[in-house]
Amino acid sequence: MALLEVKNIKKDFGKVQVLKGVSFSLEKGQVLAIIGSSGSGKTTLLRCLNFLETPDEGEIIVDGKQLFAAGTKYTDDQIRENRLHFGLVFQNFNLFPQYNVLKNVTLAPTLLQKGTPEELDALGKRLLEQMGLSNKINAYPCELSGGQQQRVAIARAWAMHPEVLCFDEPTSALDPELTGEVLRVIKGLKGEDRTMIVVTHEMDFAKSVADVVIYMADGVIEEIGTPEEIFEHPKSEKTRAFLHGFQEAF
Amino acid sequence: MFTRMCAMFIPVTMELLDGFWETLKVFLLTLVCALPLGLIVSFGSMSKFTPLKALVKCFVWVIRGTPLMLQLIIIFYGPGLLFDLPAMPRFTATIIAFSINYACYFSEIYRGGIESISKGQYEAGQVLGLTKGQIFFRIVLPQVVKRIMAPMSNEVITLVKDTSLARIISVYEIIWAGESFIKKGLLWPLFYTGAFYLLFNGVLTLLFGRIEKKLNYYRG
Numbered sequence: 077m078a079l080l081e082v083k084n085i086k087k088d089f090g091k092v093q094v095l096k097g098v099s100f101s102l103e104k105g106q107v108l109a110i111i112g113s114s115g116s117g118k119t120t121l122l123r124c125l126n127f128l129e130t131p132d133e134g135e136i137i138v139d140g141k142q143l144f145a146a147g148t149k150y151t152d153d154q155i156r157e158n159r160l161h162f163g164l165v166f167q168n169f170n171l172f173p174q175y176n177v178l179k180n181v182t183l184a185p186t187l188l189q190k191g192t193p194e195e196l197d198a199l200g201k202r203l204l205e206q207m208g209l210s211n212k213i214n215a216y217p218c219e220l221s222g223g224q225q226q227r228v229a230i231a232r233a234w235a236m237h238p239e240v241l242c243f244d245e246p247t248s249a250l251d252p253e254l255t256g257e258v259l260r261v262i263k264g265l266k267g268e269d270r271t272m273i274v275v276t277h278e279m280d281f282a283k284s285v286a287d288v289v290i291y292m293a294d295g296v297i298e299e300i301g302t303p304e305e306i307f308e309h310p311k312s313e314k315t316r317a318f319l320h321g322f323q324e325a326f
Numbered sequence: 327m328f329t330r331m332c333a334m335f336i337p338v339t340m341e342l343l344d345g346f347w348e349t350l351k352v353f354l355l356t357l358v359c360a361l362p363l364g365l366i367v368s369f370g371s372m373s374k375f376t377p378l379k380a381l382v383k384c385f386v387w388v389i390r391g392t393p394l395m396l397q398l399i400i401i402f403y404g405p406g407l408l409f410d411l412p413a414m415p416r417f418t419a420t421i422i423a424f425s426i427n428y429a430c431y432f433s434e435i436y437r438g439g440i441e442s443i444s445k446g447q448y449e450a451g452q453v454l455g456l457t458k459g460q461i462f463f464r465i466v467l468p469q470v471v472k473r474i475m476a477p478m479s480n481e482v483i484t485l486v487k488d489t490s491l492a493r494i495i496s497v498y499e500i501i502w503a504g505e506s507f508i509k510k511g512l513l514w515p516l517f518y519t520g521a522f523y524l525l526f527n528g529v530l531t532l533l534f535g536r537i538e539k540k541l542n543y544y545r546g
């Protein structure tokens with residue numbers, strides 16, 4: 077059974093339909109890369125999965141449990157519970173500036189009582205070590221480079237052990253020379269039974285890390301397949317044009 | 327003249343200290359009430375429920391648009407004149423009027439601070455599963471406090487001086503204490519009160535400077 081099932085998600089902003097019926101499913105441990113031009117609805121899709129937006133239609137099912145069905149009224153507490161199944165790493169990090177790196181990572185599990193202070197401290201340090209930030213645990217976000225900040229954000233999201241971790245263009249706000257370190261840690265997370273969805277413009281990264289690739293255009297999944305299928309033998313004309321445009325640009 | 331002034335210096339200082347103690351009481355009690363009340367008022371003025379928002383904004387407009395002196399008179403005499411209620415103690419009326427007035431000023435400062443925090447900070451808290459209260463008190467408010475320190479210190483220093491308005495409903499404070507010497511032919515004690523304000527505001531300025539410096543451990 078699929079870990080994540082997304083069925084026919086639709087989302088309007090006023091008159092504009094941004095998602096026009098998006099469906100896909102993901103097995104546990106799989107990495108999904110979503111590519112597509114700007115404005116195609118990638119961010120909106122991730123925001124729907126994290127319940128920052130409410131879809132107008134559709135269903136979201138995790139591990140066989142229906143978390144969301146359009147038309148149902150959910151209380152704040154239910155939405156909050158649902159969010160715990162997902163994590164989101166933002167394009168612009170959104171770290172908490174007043175807390176040091178370790179506290180950024182441990183704040184949420186501490187407030188939600190996910191362990192004793194000692195356990196959570198150890199967890200935070202372990203995750204930060206994995207991110208290559210052992211020497212920065214007492215630094216404040218403003219003292220870090222963009223790449224370091226994004227790695228803290230990844231550790232912060234992982235500390236809540238979400239079943240599906242989403243990344244929204246995690247390297248788009250970074251200087252080119254800093255993208256590598258962030259992509260490397262995301263790559264390093266793969267294979268520990270961690271299910272991930274990565275919206276990215278880094279095609280080489282998508283090729284090497286993803287199990288499934290979705291090309292989104294105008295609020296629909298234009299094409300879905302293995303990296304091989306999408307990048308080497310795209311069926312859709314639109315996919316081909318997009319990838320071609322990308323090769324030209326870079 | 328000079329020798330007479332010297333002879334009176336100690337008794338005058340004692341009397342003014344008495345008055346200043348009353349000034350301090352108005353100042354501290356107003357702060358204790360108005361700081362949290364202002365936060366509540368700011369929530370009202372940012373409410374998504376339009377009628378409440380309109381009502382609160384209108385209230386803030388009235389309070390900020392009329393003299394505090396008038397508000398003191400209305401709160402002290404109003405209930406008796408309008409509803410035949412027994413008069414409340416003058417001091418209580420003073421604290422009520424000052425708290426409402428300053429809560430409205432504080433609320434606008436809070437609102438500015440709260441609205442300056444990016445949506446991303448709330449969303450980062452939301453996707454981690456935090457409650458609205460946790461997001462506000464642990465993520466947003468600490469950042470707001472840092473951002474509003476400068477305008478807040480202005481208001482607080484103004485409050486120290488505004489306490490003298492309480493005289494209008496016969497609440498004893500330092501200006502009153504100073505003025506009372508005029509009957510005895512001494513004018514200088516009234517001028518001397520300025521030193522008390524100046525000294526106290528100097529201490530407050532240093533205190534705010536230290537807090538601002540302390541909060542400077544991070545940017546953002």
Ligand SMILES: Nc1ncnc2c1ncn2[C@@H]1O[C@H](COP(=O)(O)OP(=O)(O)O)[C@@H](O)[C@H]1O
Pocket residue numbers: 089094112113114115116117118119120121
């Ligand atoms: N809150 C919003 N209100 C109105 N329009 C929005 C909002 N969020 C996104 N949109 C619009 O939805 C479209 C898709 O946006 P987005 O999901 O951010 O695309 P992508 O991440 O693929 O670039 C864009 O045209 C954008 O302007």
Ligand SMILES: [Mg+2]
Pocket residue numbers: 118119120244245
């Ligand atoms: Mg986007």
